[in-house]
Amino acid sequence: IHDGNNSFLYGAQRMIELTHEIKHSDFNDLSAFYNFPYLNHEDLHQTPPWVKNTVWYQIFMDRFYSSTKNSSLEWGHLPVKNDELYGGDLKGVTQKLEYLADLGITGIYFTPIFRSPTAHKYDTEDYFMIDPQFGTNEDFGNLVKKAHALGIKVMLDGVFNHLGFNHPYFQDVVKFGEKSIYKDCFFIDRYPVVNFNLTKNGKPMYSKGLILNYKTFAFNPNMPKWNSPNPIVEKYLLNCVTFWIKNYDIDGWRIDVSNEISHDFLRLVKKVSRQVKKDTFILGENWDSSYPWLHGDQLDSVMNYSLSYPLWQYLEHKIDLITFKDMLVTYLATTPKNVMENMFNLIGSHDTERIRHRLHDDIRRVKLALLLMFFSAGSPNIYYGDEIGLSGAHDPDNRRTMPWDEKNQDLELKKFVKFLIELRKSHPSLSDYDYHFVDAPICIFKKTKDEDEILVLINNGKKVLLQVPDSLKDRYKNLYTGEIIELHDKIYVEEYQFMILQKESTL
Incomplete structure (x- = not known):
């Protein structure tokens, strides 16, 4: 220097x-x-190449579509509760695969579908059996085959941090205590294991403040925590991992509560998955900084709340534009690009309030959220129903039944989602890593890759008269409206308006 x-x-x-x-x-x-130093091939990231171009669709099975209509509950009933079963099933999803393909979806992420007494299925009782409420293993195999024929990948939710209270292994410990061969499969602090009352159906009755005699997920007695290094547990869960890949050709695992699972066990999950199917995708559920899990030996990707948080807070007006850009730049600077391109981007899930509810039913702002997600590096994910304006507060209200009558759907929003999916496919710059921010009173950035350049204007507030920076003065085509506009001196940008512009000279 x-x-x-x-x-x-x-x-x-x-x-x-x-x-x-x-x-x-x-x-x-x-x-x-x-x-x-020399980099050995086996130490490099081996994330399957198909991941970064996938458009995911998350399905909460019980609430998506019922092929039998045999639930005693009316589809669309409100409010919904977590102990209610509405009859959504595998055959129902299979019947709607064409809908997903038409939307532009290329990957389905299912929340848990293994045998369990609840609607959410995060308290698994049999890791090798589809819950009869949803159908059979054969039904699932048929779904995967038809999805693959339509170019749609299938990812299952692996609940490997904890299990259901009625799982045979844990019930053996409840019955035989210290004499159980499974006692070391869990974290038992004291015997007898159960120090609370049970319902007539044998389910725990938990009193607030009670100190349990065993470790659980989220202090919930229904979900004892697995001791994954235990040889019995390790063999059982890894057999589950390979069983669904070998026998049903699934394409990936989403690991629930991955930040509470042993790093060694996560390494084994990836190893055995890749031995069976070399392009298996391993996604983790981490809500905080996740780099220790993303060195290539454990997870390929995580649910990208590092992007969700600034996006939510900016559109909710909890942070200003300067803070929003600072948070995004920090994310870009601290996330390796080979990781970022495979991140699982989301604006809502079964664990969060829906984006429409979050933004007070303002569809203009919902569109801004979708735009920012689709214009970011990583794989965008749509939580079922978000594409047609389904609303809902936090769990369980965010798990409403999917409205299939078009009279109850926002078809214009659905059209917008299809537009974003197609636009992302045709413009490689939109999935590039960087946002090239322009200094202005509203959010303006460029997305560039090779010869492809897109200019994006987002007004997250009241109508403004924008003084056009000299560097942006040119003639453009608005890729959403199709109109030709000229940015020269000043331009009005309406409240919550966005513009997706490409220079006319490059068309």
């Missing part, structure tokens, strides 16, 4: 002022130099 008078060597350890001409002997001390 030269400042005109002095020269400095910017080294790996420190900055050194050069007081003499560099001589060959100066290279004998390598401490100031950056060293790049």
Whole structure:
């Protein structure tokens, strides 16, 4: 580095002022130099190449579509509760695969579908059996085959941090205590295991403040925590991982509560998955900074709340534009690009309030959220029903039944989602890593890759008269409306308006 008078060597350890001409002997001390060791192929990220181009669709099975209509509950009934079963099933999803394909979906993420007494199925009782409420293993195999024929991948939810209270292994410990061969499969603090009353159906009755005699997920007695390093547990769960890949050709696992599972066990999940099917995708549910899990040996990706948080907070007007850009730039600077391109981007899920509810039923702002998600590196995910304006507060209200009558759907919003999916496919810049922000009173950024350049304007507030920066003055085509506009001096940008512009000269 030269400042005109002095020269400095910017080294790996420190900055050194050069007081003499560099001589060959100066290279004998390598401490100031950056060293790049040989990278072994097996140590590199091996995320399947199909992941970064996937458009995901998350399905909460019981509430998506029922092929039998045999539930005693009316489809569309409100309010919904977590102990209610509405009859959504595998055959119902199979019947709606064409709908998903037409929307542009190329990957389905199912919340748990294994045998369990609840609607959410996060308290698994049999990891090798589809819950009879949803159908059979054969029904699932048929769904996967038809999905693959339509170019749609299938990812299952693996609840490997905890299990259901009535799982045979845990019930053996409840019955036999310290004499159970499964006692070390769990974290038992005291015996007898059960220190609470049970319902007539044998389910725990938990009193607030009670200290349980065993470790659980979220202090919930219905969900004892697995001791994954235990040989019995390890064999059982890894057999589950490979069973559904070998026998039903699934394409990925979403690991529930992955940040509470042993790193060693996650390494084994990836290893055995790839041994069976080399392009299996391993996704984790981490809500916080996740880099320790993303070195290539454990998870391929995580549910990208590092993107969701700033997006939500900006559109909810909890942070200003400067803070929003700062949070995004921090995310870009701290996330390796080979990880970022495979991130699972989302604006809502079964664990959050729906985006429409979050933004007070303002569809204009919902569109801004969708736009920002689709114009970010990583794989966008649509939580079932968000594409047609389904609303809902936090769990359980965010798990309403899917409205299939078009009279109850926002078809214009659905059309917008299809537009974004098609636009992302045709413009590689939209999935590129960086947002090239422009200094302006509203959110303006460019997405570029090779010769493809898109200019995006987002007004997250009241109508403004924008003084057009000199660098943006040109004639453009609005890719959403099709109109030709000229940015020259000033332009009005309406409340919550967006523009997706491409220079006319590059069309």
